[in-house]
Amino acid sequence: MIIKSSAKFSRRSALKGLVNGAVVTVALPFLDCFLNNSGTALASGAPLPVRFGTWFWGLGFNPGRGVSKKTGAGIEFLEECQPLVPHRDYINYFSNFNTPLDGRVTLVHFTGWVGCRTGSVPQQVTDIPAPTIDVVVADQIATGTRFRSIDLTATGNPRDSYTARSTGSRNSAEVAPLSMYAKVFGPEFADPNSATFTPDPKLMARQSVLSAVGEHRQNFMKTLGAADKARMEEYFTSIRQIEQRLDLELQKPAPLEACIKPSNPGEQQVGTELETVLNVHKMQSELLALAVACNQTRVFNMLYSQALSTLHRRGEAFIHHTLTHEEPEDPKLGYQAQVAWYNVKSFEAMATFINAFKKIKEGDGTLLDNVLIFANSDTNYAKMHALDGIPVMLIGKAGGKIKTGYHITGNGDPISRVGLTAQQAMGMNVSKWGTASMQTSKPISELLV
């Protein structure tokens, strides 16, 4: 096998002369970075990119204490969701959408989130019957950025990640703010607003190395059976995606008004102790929003707490999940008081996440105007593992493609309608989504612009 041809090395004329260790500094002209006069699109006429993400919290909320039953415009957030009040004009809340099981058993703390995110019901724990919605969207929009997706968890466990293409292809999460910073804003990050650009010859060498690995594909694949071939296709796709990232890193990025390189967050403790989680989550949220603003990714996933949440307060014997089952309802209050406290913390975290996007100015508005966040839990009333009416929200205006501020009731319709609506709001040409009784061709069209 021969290494990449020299033609490939020199295909970017701006980088001519890079070989032999010589480094050139180029100042490329601003391209489509400037916004048009109305601030709604790039000067080239291309609209501001719309990004897609997910946010997850475990264990839902106490019945009658999250959102009032009033539907239509103007969501009424109740006690446990009070932290969301300042952001309600950016949120759509969906109630009474169900997860029909078609005779399958409920896999507690699993069926719920899998159904919401894949439009399909799993048969057993670990079974991911279809790609999660972020993967589906990423297949359409994740181009032109360094990372196909940025996946984060605040719990300290990389396995706490609800994004997957299939059972055997789950995307693990970054756990530490510092590791995410190093990955996105480390030495390979090129500040798009810097006047000069110095391509790193090491990147070119790495590209040639990965290209050589990729060129083995044909020889290697012919040695495999059908099942392994499918698995290794993903390996070689991953090789190509890293090559494409290196390709981007060798080019001067277009300036971005909203992009500011964050400072190094330093080493932070990670774990499931609540204060630790809140701290990590806040740092990750802010880094992530800047990564999006700096066009490092167009797809992201953030997990605040697991479906079987092990979050706990320092000095307390019980974790959040155990409390949902074992804490008696307070006879005076009529609900589980400690669980309610955890639930409020979940929505404080959600508000922190929303705010991270809201405080970054982009165009005439904020980054939140140009994202769509699919936020869901795994259960409605955690004490009973209730799958009916799992709380789901769509947050952000998707570049003006979705109306916000509505409480929509599903009247028992499959919860996959929310996912289909999200995909259409993202501009995807998809008319139905889900499988079996979860399959739907009915988006919530009153929200779509």
Next chain:
Amino acid sequence: MLRHVALAALIGISLVGCGPSEPKTAGGPAMLRRLTQEQYQNIVADVFGRGINVGGRFDPLVRQSGLLAVGAGNTAMTVSALDGYDGIARNVAKQVVDEQHRGWLVPCTPASVTAADDQCARAFFTKTGRLLYRRALTKEELDSQVAIAAASTKILGNFYDGLAGSLSAMLVAPEFLYIQDTVDASGRLSGYAKASRLSFFLWDSSPDDALLDAAEKGDLDKASGLKREVDRLLASPRVEQGVRAFFADMYGFDGFETLQKDSLIYPAFGLATADDAKEQTLRTIVDLLLTKNGDYRDLFTTRSTFVSGALGMIYQVSVSNPEGWEPYTFPEGDQHVGIQSQAAFQSLFSHPGRSSATIRGKAIRELFMCQRVPDPPANVDFTLVSDVHNTVHKTARERLDAHAADPSCSGCHRLVDPIGLALENFDGAGQWRTQENGASIDASGEVDGMKYSDPAGLGKALHASPAISSCVVNRMISYSVGRPIASGEKPWVDFLDKSFKSDDYKLRALMRRIALADAFYAISPDTAKGAQNAAAN
């Protein structure tokens, strides 16, 4: 200790070789398994020395059929996973050629440091490539590595940087990252694949030069050659590495990567305690099963173990050297009996701030006895279970009894609670206690008809349970081939189960029987056809 290991190996080996003959099986599918983190680290240490730091983010594997080793055969390589491997590869390659290591890891000096040297690069990859790919490189592959090194040298202006670039390509190549069951033209596992299957099973690492030589000569296809190599591998100190990896997988010790304890509730469980707890149990296993060549079932009744300074705090025993490890035997009458009483098991299968009889009982059923405990039903009302300060239900037994009164819960809780409640004398950090909320803890129970009154009694019941020994046989077979046991392999499993008993439950004997069995290398004809390749290998 190594002398003991070698001696014990011979004792174990002498036990094998009598009794009924091994049944024939159709084998299972050819597998393509991703290296585990430990295997990757072991290979780097074996090929480049322990001075090379293998830092970075390894993508976690998914546990399937009870083992990460099985999940490794079904896990895809996402871009974030490959990103991690790419970073690790570059980091390793950079160290291999740095000034500290190149003198003995690179077998030649280039004519010029600033220019490519194909001859030197070829010499490096001929030797190193064989160990990394676990087979000799084809001429095309070798030419490719040399060409990548030359091209990278041209870009970077430094021979060693170019060599590192080419080495990093090998370290992210599927031929390195995946253990592939290559088959020959007749559909049988190739000699090189046999060598890998053997070495990853017994050493948790790649074959050494001698094993690759044996594969190349066809020795592994002959009974005498195979026996010679199996006995050599079993006599090597590296077998300890293999045994540790197997039990760490079987017992779910990957949970230690994220284990946390509340420092206010368990101040004695410090940062070092989790690492030491895991190490204690692994040392106990190695000591009993390898060094002493003991009975596997004795793991559940042994009082002999090792303690460190951090564990001295947990067990309330004096440790003469707080910085190191020392043997320790809990006295007669003490309830620290068996690995299930050790801090590793007690802390891993508990909540951050309290014990859990249910989680512990489930872990013993599933990890030690290979029994599947059904998932909990939905729509269960747990109101009967009160908090730990409940004045009516003071102990876990009282709370669980109240909870299990619900008919939909009682089925599973009858399976797990009697086992877990027998360990309630150990709190969530593994510390001994006799009371909870001022009430005495009742550790009595029954497992599969065997009654007991305390934690030591549970150990005896586990020792006597046929499920304990058959479970390790099942898991070891599955682990060794990296897949669930195929339906046609049941006669082999039954044979090994009986042999394990006749071998007095010696682990070495079991490992040897597996490694020498035709069934261990058998590839089912239907899958062999799809995976035929590289007959030249």
